[in-house]
Amino acid sequence: MKIGVLGTGSVGNALASGFVMAGHEVRMGARDAGNEKAKTWAAGSGRGGSSGSFADAAAFGEIVFNATAGTGSVEAVRAAGRDNLRGKILVDLSNPLDFSRGMPPTLFTTPPGDSLAERIQNEAPDAKVVKTLNTINASVMLDPGRAGGDSDLFIAGNDAAAKERIIAFLKEFGWKRVLDLGGLTAARGMEAYVLFWLFLFVAQKTPDFNIRVVKP
């Protein structure tokens, strides 16, 4: 499958490399088509990888992953282009973290208390935005075993078929438990969770962990 990855940071690199290793064709997109990090990744990725602008990556992908930093995500999706995303699944991993006042960060979505995923859906109204993978470290995203035993991934979105397709896609990478939290509004909870994750991270002394929902 052809996959577009928006973002050249640790999350974008982990996803793009993991997808290529799984046999997919990946175009990594950056603000500028000549972005050095994206070109370096593509050069090292073998036949399956290429690089370009956000719009290039969005046009290339049958599915597009937003792996940009939260502060730039809405702008990145705007640059990707409404038409390039039309009818496609746009998987959003971004978190609305504001580090401008130091650590710990705050959520720049409160007020009003919405989510970055919803803002991205507004920016790409013809795409099917699916929120997932934002609650774990990049190292665990395509390698769930790295977090230890079976743990839970969460998913939210307004299009049931799109969520089902992404759940099936993630299963190929070892995710056995993907809990559907409902419509895209649930991204508000998933994004707020990341503030909690940051303190767990400090306490665990490793980013390679996750949580599992326990019930009787």
Place this chain on the structure above:
Amino acid sequence: MKIGVLGTGSVGNALASGFVMAGHEVRMGARDAGNEKAKTWAAGSGRGGSSGSFADAAAFGEIVFNATAGTGSVEAVRAAGRDNLRGKILVDLSNPLDFSRGMPPTLFTTPPGDSLAERIQNEAPDAKVVKTLNTINASVMLDPGRAGGDSDLFIAGNDAAAKERIIAFLKEFGWKRVLDLGGLTAARGMEAYVLFWLFLFVAQKTPDFNIRVVKP
């Protein structure tokens, strides 16, 4: 031990009743000493229970639990009285949930992005505020088995000895795993988690659940 419980809602009732059943003496405090809910609870609680004002409960308890609704917690602690709380452990279970714009709620602590626990510590500077128990439903607080298998409770606070004492206290109620997330700043994460909990609750269709941290 003598325990003060601030709050007459479901959380206050669950804690106060559980503490009496475990052999402790409990005074439930409300804004008004004649609060009917507190009097009704005390009347039904047998010898171990009594009721009074927030100040009465704070003066009575060797340890005090804040189980008031988040929107009234700072005011409740102020009414409890700085002198009544001096040198005592004040366990804070409150969550800064703002339901004024409907569901889902937002956090009224963002901006500036602090936590209710820190505000309460500011209001009772001579108390040792310990944040815990706010990440689970009242039904699970003193009955962890109700959430299924072993799950995790979280704790934060600036006084290490106070946290150790509360961890030991909670162990008597069956909590085997209480993860120390650090100083009271970590309450920011624990309180933000509750937005995530609310969506888990909808998806799980029961409030009797919890999470467990998984790592290799």
